[in-house]
Amino acid sequence: MTLLIPVTVYADDNDDKYSKYKKYFKKDDDDKHYKYKYYKSGVVEINQWKALKGRVTKSDGKGFPVTLDSSGSYKLTSNLTITDGAVDGIDITADNVTLNLNGFAIIGSASGTGIGISAFGQSNVNVFNGSVLSMGSHGIVLDIASTVDRVNALDNGGDGIVTQGGSRVTNSTASRNFGNGINTGIGCQVENSIANRNGVDGITVGLRSSVLYNTANFNENDGIETAQRCLVVGNAASENERLGLRLDTGTGYRENVLSSNNDENPNSDLRQVRFGIQIGNRSNICGATYCP
Numbered sequence: 001m002t003l004l005i006p007v008t009v010y011a012d013d014n015d016d017k018y019s020k021y022k023k024y025f026k027k028d029d030d031d032k033h034y035k036y037k038y039y040k041s042g043v044v045e046i047n048q049w050k051a052l053k054g055r056v057t058k059s060d061g062k063g064f065p066v067t068l069d070s071s072g073s074y075k076l077t078s079n080l081t082i083t084d085g086a087v088d089g090i091d092i093t094a095d096n097v098t099l100n101l102n103g104f105a106i107i108g109s110a111s112g113t114g115i116g117i118s119a120f121g122q123s124n125v126n127v128f129n130g131s132v133l134s135m136g137s138h139g140i141v142l143d144i145a146s147t148v149d150r151v152n153a154l155d156n157g158g159d160g161i162v163t164q165g166g167s168r169v170t171n172s173t174a175s176r177n178f179g180n181g182i183n184t185g186i187g188c189q190v191e192n193s194i195a196n197r198n199g200v201d202g203i204t205v206g207l208r209s210s211v212l213y214n215t216a217n218f219n220e221n222d223g224i225e226t227a228q229r230c231l232v233v234g235n236a237a238s239e240n241e242r243l244g245l246r247l248d249t250g251t252g253y254r255e256n257v258l259s260s261n262n263d264e265n266p267n268s269d270l271r272q273v274r275f276g277i278q279i280g281n282r283s284n285i286c287g288a289t290y291c292p
Helices: 016-024 048-053
Strands: 004-011 034-041 044-046 066-068 072-076 090-092 097-100 105-107 117-119 125-133 140-142 147-154 168-170 173-175 189-191 203-205 210-212 215-217 224-226 231-233 236-238 252-254 257-259
Touching: 044 048, 090 097, 117 125, 125 140, 140 147
Parallel strands: 044 072, 066 090, 072 097, 090 117, 097 125, 105 125, 117 140, 125 147, 147 168, 147 173, 168 189, 189 210, 203 224, 210 231, 215 236, 231 252, 236 257
Antiparallel strands: 004 034
16 A cells, blocks of 8 residues: 655745646745645655654654554654653554664653554554664554564563564564563464563463574573464573473474573473473473483
């Protein structure tokens, strides 16, 4: 879906370039220039100045949160710094939105209840290529059928990245968050991501999800925790306060490397993984031996 961007052109009586369009122009407030507003397709740019001024979209007010109320593509062209801990950075209130962070960061005040990017209740929201840092609550909260890719969610007061059913988190880092690093709903996929030093689990997923080729170290609870009937393949989990893998009924796992988890008995293979069904014989490593 193409988003139409409002564009305003100004001209004066001596501007030959726009002379043939003069009948479409209206006198501006200073009565010296003509103003013509039209729409073109493209990507809407968001920066700190535009956020404070407002009207990034029709319903967007001055200051934060920036409200994205139309389907289409948006990108940051500067960092966004939110000094009020009680507000979000960006609220997405439409389906089918792509937000390119463009290498920039959304930066909170490290206090309060604000979320960096919130799209609760919307589907097919895609966020990629940037960072969400030091928000008072969660870094990113997306709903169903959404994607987070190449995002750093660091030092947030809740979970780093939260998604709901049928979503994907790929090539991302969620570390040093007060809650979970990555927290997903049913039927999600977490792949090629890092979740270290979080206050709860590194990665936790809902039932029928896949957890593939991730790293989860030094978390205050489990490295990786799943609900029922998941697939857990090729992950590394070490130095977590509790288990490397905590797997629910019917979850299969293979090719994982688990070591030095669970402070109670870090060298015991029984303290590295609990429950689940090992796929293949001797396919996972617990400490210095194969998992039982």
